[in-house]
Amino acid sequence: MEKLPANSFCLLACVLVLFLSSVLAVTDDPQDKQVYIVYMGSLPSGLEYSPMSHHVSILQEITGESSIDGRLLRSYKRSFNGFAARLSEPEREKIAGVVSVFRSKKLQIQTTASWDFMGLKEGKNTKRNLAVESDTIIGLIDTGIWPESESFSDKGFGPPPKKWKGVCSGGKNFTCNNKLIGARDYTREGTRDLDGHGSHTSSIAAGNAVSGASFFGIGNGTARGGVPAARIAAYKVCTSTECGSEAVLSAFDDAIADGVDFISISIGGGGAARRYEEDTTAIGAFHAMAKGILTVNSAGNSGPKPTSVGSVAPWILTVGASTTNREFLTKVVIQNGKTLSGRSVNAFDLQGKNYPLVFQGSEAMGKILVSVYSFSSDVAVATITKDYKNYATISSRPLSALSPDDFDFLVSYVNSTKSTQGTVLKTEADFNQKAPKVASFSSRGPNTIAVDLLKPDITAPGVEILAAYSPLGSPTEDIDQRHVKYSVLSGTSMSCPHVTGVAAYIKTFHPDWSPAVIQSAIMTTAWSMNASDTGVASTEFAYGAGHVDPIAALNPGLVYELDKADHITFLCGLNYTSKTLKLITGEAVTCTGNTLPRNLNYPSMSAKLSKTNSSFTISFNRTVTNVGTPTSTYKSQIVLNQGTKLSVKVSPDVLFMKSVNEKQSFTVTVSGDNIDPNLPSSASLIWSDGTHNVRSPIVVYTDVPNDSI
Numbered sequence: 029m030e031k032l033p034a035n036s037f038c039l040l041a042c043v044l045v046l047f048l049s050s051v052l053a054v055t056d057d058p059q060d061k062q063v064y065i066v067y068m069g070s071l072p073s074g075l076e077y078s079p080m081s082h083h084v085s086i087l088q089e090i091t092g093e094s095s096i097d098g099r100l101l102r103s104y105k106r107s108f109n110g111f112a113a114r115l116s117e118p119e120r121e122k123i124a125g126v127v128s129v130f131r132s133k134k135l136q137i138q139t140t141a142s143w144d145f146m147g148l149k150e151g152k153n154t155k156r157n158l159a160v161e162s163d164t165i166i167g168l169i170d171t172g173i174w175p176e177s178e179s180f181s182d183k184g185f186g187p188p189p190k191k192w193k194g195v196c197s198g199g200k201n202f203t204c205n206n207k208l209i210g211a212r213d214y215t216r217e218g219t220r221d222l223d224g225h226g227s228h229t230s231s232i233a234a235g236n237a238v239s240g241a242s243f244f245g246i247g248n249g250t251a252r253g254g255v256p257a258a259r260i261a262a263y264k265v266c267t268s269t270e271c272g273s274e275a276v277l278s279a280f281d282d283a284i285a286d287g288v289d290f291i292s293i294s295i296g297g298g299g300a301a302r303r304y305e306e307d308t309t310a311i312g313a314f315h316a317m318a319k320g321i322l323t324v325n326s327a328g329n330s331g332p333k334p335t336s337v338g339s340v341a342p343w344i345l346t347v348g349a350s351t352t353n354r355e356f357l358t359k360v361v362i363q364n365g366k367t368l369s370g371r372s373v374n375a376f377d378l379q380g381k382n383y384p385l386v387f388q389g390s391e392a393m394g395k396i397l398v399s400v401y402s403f404s405s406d407v408a409v410a411t412i413t414k415d416y417k418n419y420a421t422i423s424s425r426p427l428s429a430l431s432p433d434d435f436d437f438l439v440s441y442v443n444s445t446k447s448t449q450g451t452v453l454k455t456e457a458d459f460n461q462k463a464p465k466v467a468s469f470s471s472r473g474p475n476t477i478a479v480d481l482l483k484p485d486i487t488a489p490g491v492e493i494l495a496a497y498s499p500l501g502s503p504t505e506d507i508d509q510r511h512v513k514y515s516v517l518s519g520t521s522m523s524c525p526h527v528t529g530v531a532a533y534i535k536t537f538h539p540d541w542s543p544a545v546i547q548s549a550i551m552t553t554a555w556s557m558n559a560s561d562t563g564v565a566s567t568e569f570a571y572g573a574g575h576v577d578p579i580a581a582l583n584p585g586l587v588y589e590l591d592k593a594d595h596i597t598f599l600c601g602l603n604y605t606s607k608t609l610k611l612i613t614g615e616a617v618t619c620t621g622n623t624l625p626r627n628l629n630y631p632s633m634s635a636k637l638s639k640t641n642s643s644f645t646i647s648f649n650r651t652v653t654n655v656g657t658p659t660s661t662y663k664s665q666i667v668l669n670q671g672t673k674l675s676v677k678v679s680p681d682v683l684f685m686k687s688v689n690e691k692q693s694f695t696v697t698v699s700g701d702n703i704d705p706n707l708p709s710s711a712s713l714i715w716s717d718g719t720h721n722v723r724s725p726i727v728v729y730t731d732v733p734n735d736s737i
Contacts (some may be wrong), residue, residue: 061114061379066123085110085241090119098380098451114380141247141354142232142489142526143254144465148172148533148578150237150250161257162535165209166234166528167288169279169295170218170226172264175208177227177513178495179235179251180260182206194261207236210261212282214275219264226262228517229294231496233525234258234532234600238496241514243422243503244375246356246455247494253516254529254578255536261288268501269545271295273308280312284319291316292528294521296328296338301477304599305611310341317343318592321544324528326520327484328471336471340483342630343595345531345547348471348571349490349523350464350557356420356492356516357458358428360412360438362450368438370412370428371420373492373516374455377676378426379484382449383409385442396450398438402429403506410452418468419491419518424506426452445618451536464557465489466570470520471609473569474636474708474729476600480626481635482727485551487571488530490523492516530578537582538655544590544657551631552587552722553580556712567708567728573632585656585720586683588631589691601625632729633696643701646728651693652715661685662715662722664694669710674700676711676726683715698728705730 066086087096101112106677115123148154162185173180175198182205194210196203199218204211221227241251263283265275276295283291293309304310313323327348330336339346341580358483360368363382386392388399392408404411410426430438442448466487475483497515502508531546532727541549554574592613599609600619609617624634626648633648655662662685664678677697685692696713708729715722 034197034659062120064113064115064120066111066113069242086123088114090115090123096215097382101380119322121679133267134539138676142352142493143247143252145352145354145421145489146526146530146576146578148254150252156257156406157536158257160539161255161532162186162259163191163257164255164290164532164536165192165261165288166255166258166532167261167263167279167283167286167291168226168230168233168525169263169265169276169283169291169293170229171223171266172210172213172217172221172262173211173230173262173269174213174227174228175203175205177231177496178238179227179231179253180205180208181236182208184654185259188259190285192259194282207259208262209259209713210286211264212262212279213264214272214278215264215267217264217267219262220477220500221264221498222500223266223268224498224503225266225294225517225521226264227496227498228493228515228519229495229525230260230262232493232522233292233529235496243373243494243512243514243516246373246375247457247516251495255532256524258532259551261286270365275351277308277312280308280316284316284321288321290314290322290323290528290532292525294321294326294519294524294655296471298518298682301338301340301475303477304341305604305608307341309339309614310344313341313344314595315614317543317595320542322531322546324524324531327522328526329469329519331470331491331570332468333474334564334569335474335476337473337475337483337569340472340477340481342478342481342590342598342628343543345486345527345550346484347490347520347524347527348484348487349464349467349518349520350571350575351462351467351470351491352417352489353463353531354457354492354707355460356455358420358455359453360428360450361453362429362438362441363445363448364441365723368428368430368434369458370430370434371415371418372427372429372455373420373422374412374426374428374452375422377427377454378410378451380451380453381452385412385438385448387439387442388419397454398442400435400462412452419516420455420516421517423506424504424508424510428452464489464555464575466557466566467518468565469518470523470570472565477567478598478625479636480624481628481630482568482572482632482725484571485547485632486527486554486571486574486576487557488526488576489554490520490521490526491518491519493522495522520549527576530576530581533578534581542589542591545653548587548589548631549581549584550576552724553584554723556723564707567631568710568725569708573723573725582724583656583720585654586662586715586722587655588629588650589653590629594625594629597621597623598625598628601628621645632725632727634725634729635698637730638701638728643699644728645697645699647698648696648726649693650696652683652722654688654690654692656688656720657685657717658688659686660717662717662720665716667712667714669712671704671707672709672711673703674698674709674711674726674728676713678713696726698726700728703728705732
């Protein structure tokens with residue numbers, strides 16, 4: 029064999045190479061092909077040099093193969109020179125004598141990338157009050173928990189907090205520990221998680237830091253919750269098929285008495301909101317609020333349809349779901365060399381081998397099926413579908429869901445050629461530049477029960493989240509024989525425990541803060557969100573106050589306080605009778621006066637107008653409490669959102685604070701005319717003292733048609 033032209037290579041030190049998820053398991057077989065990076069240094073200066081052609085010729089000479097299908101994985105050809113390829117050990121040794129060759133490694137991308145994305149870094153990179161965090165108890169109302177998971181190990185934990193009054197009634201072969209301190213079952217199945225959902229949500233909120241967690245190598249890194257030192261109590265109210273509302277209320281009842289500090293419930297009605305007196309979550313959460321316990325609840329997965337948000341009580345922190353800066357992509361490489369990026373969590377490796385592409389209705393055995401249907405074929409080698417979700421889900425067989433444009437291109441290309449082949453690669457993690465963006469499935473407002481209360485309140489990571497799972501649960505909705513300890517899920521069920529973790533993190537530094545103060549801190553310090561699409565689905569009805577910011581929420585400056593009496597006044601403003609009020613509050617209540625619901629001292633401001641084509645003037649009365657600098661001056665600023673033609677005035681427009689816990693009131697007056705009947709008109713009120721920016725959304729709307737998406 030002719031010697032490789034050494035003068036074509038620049039033998040410099042190796043550089044950092046990003047994770048390639050298609051690495052195979054190490055074996056002792058010298059012919060077994062592993063992924064190696066062939067680093068060739070700087071690019072030659074000659075204009076006639078073609079890196080790709082050179083890489084192909086090197087591989088052809090080394091392997092003795094004219095076709096390098098499945099061999100060449102990547103070419104580095106813009107900033108430096110090199111490539112990644114599948115090589116046997118003898119092939120690696122041949123090429124290593126001339127260039128720098130090193131094994132591709134799975135570099136540690138944070139499994140819970142969501143916490144890093146929000147600024148809550150791992151270990152000593154984030155300020156923590158571990159003594160108080162260890163005394164914090166989070167109650168999870170869900171499908172139970174897998175007690176043997178490393179995420180719930182009690183290594184390094186002391187005994188449960190003295191305030192804990194709960195029990196471990198998990199059923200047969202179920203053992204609690206000093207991390208998982210309590211378990212109750214309301215399903216007759218035992219508290220063991222047979223589904224995976226409850227383990228997932230529990231570990232997002234308060235799971236231990238577990239290194240090496242992944243889904244078959246995808247997302248490999250350290251899994252952790254928002255408050256890893258906190259304790260967990262599991263309340264199982266759901267089987268794999270249903271969640272009983274009566275069980276939910278029982279779980280609230282027990283959790284409050286057991287002494288939990290927070291309740292996280294990633295359960296909803298699956299559609300329209302129910303009146304408060306018919307909503308067991310709202311009823312249970314009211315009693316929790318009265319005892320100083322904040323309830324965090326998922327908004328629902330019925331979006332992007334307007335009025336689909338299911339959790340609408342002001343004493344509940346309602347969470348929508350949004351993306352992070354990491355996404356899982358599964359690439360399709362077709363015969364002409366073009367690469368299409370699809371979505372799925374595909375743990376299967378076709379090793380770069382090409383297969384014929386065929387359409388639905390053709391014989392798919394031993395081929396790759398191209399289908400508009402969103403499920404994988406049982407007989408095809410792999411399936412390429414059209415993406416209707418815009419987020420990745422786990423597939424039980426090799427699958428990639430292409431964007432509509434890429435799918436149409438592929439269909440056109442296959443139709444234009446007599447014989448087309450391609451392959452589906454294993455999923456890789458990639459950087460998502462458009463984050464955060466509210467997920468399409470996340471339920472939207474407006475609130476149909478209290479029309480002058482903006483819901484959801486906040487959004488948080490809920491797309492493609494990797495966390496603990498039950499080995500007994502299927503990782504897909506299909507028949508799937510795989511059993512995993514960590515899995516990838518999407519939903520407001522995942523965003524909810526993120527905010528629970530943030531709320532618990534805040535309380536470790538402010539143990540005396542009430543549920544309403546913690547909720548206010550989270551909402552008024554949130555990242556502002558910009559409309560990513562047109563229509564009502566991309567407004568405050570999707571994300572409320574914005575995206576949660578854990579670090580900023582520790583120091584909000586001003587907060588909007590609420591207590592039980594304020595919420596009762598709110599319900600009276602909704603014209604609830606004494607009989608109905610008792611169903612919610614559990615006590616006899618007599619309404620006095622007539623306070624408008626929109627004057628509830630809530631961190632957001634919203635009003636529904638009765639007419640669209642006339643002028644209007646409405647007002648919001650609010651009171652803020654100083655929890656920042658004792659002596660401070662806050663000036664108001666109004667920021668109108670794009671297209672909004674509102675006039676907004678604040679009186680007084682400057683607040684002079686002289687001490688901590690001082691309260692001052694103000695009125696926001698909004699006027700306008702002929703507002704868009706299909707979209708809310710919105711603005712933001714920002715109180716700023718130069719250090720703190722206390723932001724509240726202001727939303728004015730009329731009836732929002734269900735088709736105005």
